[in-house]
Amino acid sequence: MHVLILGGTTEARRLAGLLHGTPGLKLTSSLAGRVASPRLPPGDVRVGGFGGTDGLAAWLRDHEVDALVDATHPFAATMSFHAAEAAALTHVPLLALRRPGWVPVPGDQWHEVDSAAEAARALPALGRRVFLTTGRMGLAAFADLDGLWFLLRSVDAPEPPRPRLMETLLDRGPFTLEGERALLRRHRIDVVVTKDSGGAATAPKLTAAREAGVPVVVIRRPPVPAHVPVVPGPEQAARWTLDRLEECPFRAVG
The missing domain is CATH 3.40.50.720 (NAD(P)-binding Rossmann-like Domain)
Structure with a gap:
């Protein structure tokens, strides 16, 4: 078979x-x-x-x-x-x-959207230092947000078009809660963007954001x-x- x-x-x-x-x-x-x-x-x-x-x-x-x-x-x-x-x-x-998929719990500040383009439109009202965890595909949706700084975490390096003010962190999960807490502090992140990928490997960022009072833009499946x-x-x-x-x-x- x-x-x-x-x-x-x-x-x-x-x-x-x-x-x-x-x-x-x-x-x-x-x-x-x-x-x-x-x-x-x-x-x-x-x-x-x-x-x-x-x-x-x-x-x-x-x-x-x-x-x-x-x-x-x-x-x-x-x-x-x-x-x-x-x-x-x-x-x-x-x-x-x-x-x-992930489910919000008390204390989460989730803003659910249907696309990367909708996430990009929501960002200016939520923060200025963005932790972008949607992967290297689809960066074009955020390329025109010149007033925002992005930290992109991706397995492979991204290609243009991409945001002008962006730092890339090449890494892959699973990630730890302590590591995600430290990352948010070190980069002074005030908003997170993620896809609702589900699973435990990348979920600690949601807990870290909740603890820090950081809003999360969640792209629905x-x-x-x-x-x-x-x-x-x-x-x-x-x-x-x-x-x-x-x-x-x-x-x-x-």
Whole structure:
């Protein structure tokens, strides 16, 4: 049985680790290729796009994929729709592995928006020293805010267009609460911008901001296919996959 896992997320790697070495199971993970030095999961790995819905459907057919898990980033909505459409075309069972979004708690000063452009419009009224944690993609939305200073945290260095007054911190999670507290103090951050990525790896910044009384602009998640079954964690996705393996008439025996 051949399983294709879409995504280079923490959850995708964890799922690959749980499934790797299972008798009768062939495992392939597909990474988008947006990070120069990604953390590779166990098993076979391919890097790069498929060429849209038709390209993914062709790949599923050509490589005889029996089950598909969409474990992409919560903001990779285009890929999620391609996965749903390709699975429907090829009749391949599809599961979405989506980490739960963050939920505000008492003391949070959240300003929820629907896009980076809307976040940029909200910033001048909230602060002047911005901790930007939305990644290096989409910086163009903030490029014209010349009166604000930005600290961008990103795995890879950004390219123009980008804000004129910006310092880049190359780093990747998980991050600690003490580290996030120190970062806010050191750079005198008075507003944070983040995507609602969910998960524990980057959540400490929200706690640090709450403790410091710093407002947070939260970009809501984009819509995803509504008809695809969803699980919140790798363990549930592994169970779903192993159930498919038990049903597969061609699986290896012994």
